[in-house]
Amino acid sequence: MTDKPDIEGYSGPAGGWGSVKAVENILREEEVTVLGSEILMKQNRPNGFMCVSCSWAKPADPHTFEFCENGAKATAWEVTSKTTTPEFFAEHTVAELRSWSDHALEEHGRLTDPLRYDAQSDRYVPVSWAEAFRDIGAELKTLAPESVVFYTSGRASLEASYMYQLFGRMYGSNNFPDSSNMCHESTSVALPEVIGVPVGTVLLDDFDKTDCIFFFGHNTTTNAPRMLHPLQRAAKRDVPIVTFNPLRERGLERFTNPQSPKEMLTPGSTRISTQYHQVKTGGDIAAIVGICKAVIEADDEAKSSGQARILDTAFIDEHTHGFEDFAKSCRAQNWDDLEAASGLDRHAIMSAATVYMNAKSVIANYGMGITQHRHGVETVKMIVNLLLLRGNIGRSGAGISPVRGHSNVQGQRTVGITEKVKLAPNDKLKELYGFEPPQEDGLTTVDACQGILEGSVKAFVSLGGNFARAAPERSLMEPAWQKMRLSVQIATKLNRTHLLPADKTYLLPCLGRIDIDQQATGPQAVSMEDSTACIHGSRGQRTPVSDNLLSEPKIVAEMAKATLAPNPQVDWDGWVGDYGLVRDKIEATYPQYFRDFNQRLFEPGGFPRPLPARERKWTTPPGKANFTVPQSLSNRVEEEPEIFQLMTLRADGQFNTTIYNEDDRFRGVYKGRTVVFMNPEDMKAREFDEGETVVLETDADDGVVRELGGLQVVAYNIPTKCIAAYYPECNVLVPLWHYAEGSKVPASKSVPVRVRREAVST
Structure with a gap:
């Protein structure tokens, strides 16, 4: 068992000297004290780069330091001088790396070269870009499009996302689950x-x-x-x-x-x-x-x-x-x-x-x-x-x-990352590119997980993200993932999903948003949409850590060229050489949202996407805003004495599945994440002592055992019969069928669980 976290409490405010110290620490730990400080001055500023962390709006008149503590952590995490090279993988098997923590995997540094998994040695080995694309294309050609999932995390730019959805639909798939399926x-x-x-x-x-x-x-x-x-x-x-x-x-x-x-x-x-x-x-x-x-x-x-x-x-x-x-x-x-x-x-x-x-x-x-x-x-x-x-x-x-999460999760939907046919721009895609887009709804995140468990999903192409770690039902998902035929992971750093190899697995390292993206017509800018539906430009600032990295648009284009028949109406190479051409196509596809896109790219504060509701124009069936009558008063589980409602949390030292450090300053937890927060009255009623170790078990009768042990009980100001513990570790407790009615968002903020003492080994 790992050492127990330190519980010290915290009485200070948000921000303040605690934030300053945290920023200093992350810059030092990622070995970018000088470079990171220089780049932070360009974060969320005119002609600079949009934060790679959250999607909160960028003001037209920015502060001197237009970044927050977590934004600085995300920047340092990306511009780190640490690298994860082919030599690293020669020294470590995948089985060995599975014993590393989530923090340790990503903290090792930026990926530098394309890799494929070699089952015989249980290692990732170098592969040329040309060979990787050729093999990926050959595999995709053998598979039914409906068996292939094209996933996106919330960081990919509007340009990369538009190209990605076009590639997938030209291939014949509407399977575009994304991180929105897991949150908003x-x-x-x-x-x-x-x-x-x-x-x-x-x-x-x-x-x-x-x-x-x-x-x-x-x-x-x-x-x-x-x-x-x-x-x-x-x-x-x-x-x-x-x-x-x-x-x-x-x-x-x-x-x-x-x-x-x-x-x-x-x-x-x-x-x-x-x-x-x-x-x-x-x-x-x-x-x-x-x-x-x-x-x-x-x-x-x-x-x-x-x-x-x-x-x-x-x-x-x-x-x-x-x-x-x-x-x-x-x-x-x-x-x-x-x-x-x-x-x-x-x-x-x-x-x-x-x-x-x-x-x-x-x-x-x-x-x-x-x-x-x-x-x-x-x-x-x-x-x-x-x-x-x-x-x-x-x-x-x-x-x-x-308030959305990842930095472009909202924008990806705007440019076509959706599994719902009614939301896809199929008529425009047909007009512009001369093909018949698929007409059946694709898979949501929950549907994709179900397909992986059942074996109907044969391939998973991931544009960023750490899907297997972010998804529910981990104890079933991890072994099922490794039965797929193909896994393609486009990423900047090593994460847990990469350690679950399918029959054929490729790890394709890409440029990050803060990297200078040099293409045929010069350094490129990209764009994204914030939580307030404003569109912003973003320009890379640092020299990439490796000459063997490709941009996300380039990787998407090369996969498309290796998979699809040539289409004279789609100039993949031209688009990669000049992202402005992609923005022209986005404008042509969505003229109501992206008028004069290239000209307005760096408009101070971003340009707002037109929304009828802002003008009290209601595009609902009755032509008015709708009052609705709720069918239930709460999300409560049955009132059983031993059932608690678990809500999952992010810590101060993380963003989504990325763990920058294993501290949670604001909740007073340091050097670990294996805790469960509980009301003192509930602890007293069950005779739990502060610091005692317990096991959480999901209350379900479907025959699946879902447990998470080794959790230290921490007395906390939380309502009775409610407990809290950290995501993504707690995803093992979330059943796949436990989701929001109507949206299929995993209901990880209210999981019915039992709490029991952990047996003491002798």
Whole structure:
């Protein structure tokens, strides 16, 4: 057993000297103290590069240091001077590397040369680019297109993503699962049904115009730290910020801005949330229903007494559909039921409702704490219901704001990375390139996993990411993965998925976004879309660590050329030589979104993608925004005494599956991740001591044993019957069938588990 993590606690704010020290440490550890410092000054700045970490918006007028602690970690991680060469693989078998931690695998450094897996020696061995592409193309030609999955992580540029989806569709496949399927697909399903667009309506400027902000299920501290800047400005304007989250996350409590000498040299910090409600895991629907009930009943009273109305009745009458059914449902709710389902008392819910009723313009932010639940789609719709009551969509300083994760995960969908035929630009692709795109829906992430388990998926091509580690059902997925015929992994660093070789496996090292991308017409720029649906250009800044790296567009083009029959309407080589030509094709495919794309590429603050809902134009079947009636009050499992709801967490020292270090400063956990956070009352009731080692076991009756042991119990401020532990380690506990209804997002924020003492070995 590994040494137990150190539990020390942390009382400081987000930001401050802790962030400064963390940035210094990562630059030193990645051996880029000078280079990294220079490059960080170009991060999220005009003619610089977009952060490779989160997708938060880049302002038109950037700060002196327009990066956060996690953004600096991501940059140092990519520009590291450490390399993982063919010599490294000659010294280590794949079996040996499986014993390494996730952190150690990636921390070893950037991949430098293309490799193929050799089963006889159990090692990756060098392969020429030409041979790799020839073999990959030959394998793909032998397989049925519907048996091949084309996966994308959230980092690939718009240009690479567009080329990738074109390659896949010309090949004959609509199997384009991506990281959206694992996180915000609940958003992409819910929002079109209620407001007619699949993304949020808020722009960065709205945060300076709002007079109230609500947060649901999002840890801004680690998942989008630059968001703390507009939140701090709002807090200093005395804008109320109301937060609903099971855990008290430090960045939504208080923040010291590392860019402010005054704040850094004084002991104070800025209060962020004015109200912080620790809702039960999955209890957000009940909390929001309670707020809506309070607002509607206050309006009923105002109407009966001749007072000014609380609801925006003019907006509701002109712009919405279904209000009366929704209002009737809210009035009928019982406060005892709402309290039980939410874990909040009536007074707390009424306090939040009062703030909402007193505000003219309200922004509602939410994250994966909302979307990764069985009722994630319904919960997103409930947030929209709340906003519609007082006309808070399509108005300055107001709107719905899903805070996305990876830096271009939203943009990839915009340019065609989707498994849904109705969302693919098939008519345009046929017109531009003269082929018949496939007309059957492809595989989601959950579907792809099921196909791998059943053997119907024969090949997996991955444009970035660490799919096998990010996906649920790990104990079944890992052995099944190795039964596939072909695995192609396009990556910058070694990760866990690469250690699960299929019959034929190729590891293709690519340029990162921060690398200078030199092509036939000179250094290239790429583009991506942020959480606010604004498009930005990005230009590489550092010399690549190896002369044998290829860009993602180049790799996609070469695979396509090796697999597909020549098409005179697709100039793969020309596109690779000049990414501006790819942007011209993106504009031709999506003229409504990308007008004058090349000319606007480096527009300060990015150029916003037109969204009808921002103008109160509703592209829904009734032509209006839709109120919807929730079918369930909560995501609760059955009320059994020994069942807990597990929610998975990211630590301060990680982003998605990338583990920068094994500390979680804000939760006071150091030198390890094998912990489970538990309410002290629950510990006392089960006679668990602080630091005792336990096993989590998923509560399911499907015959599959899902366990994770060696977890140290940590007393924590979390609602009773709720526990938390780290992702991706806990994915072994998430059944494949445990997903959000309507979106198939793995419901890893509410997994029913039992907790037992770990047997002591003798």
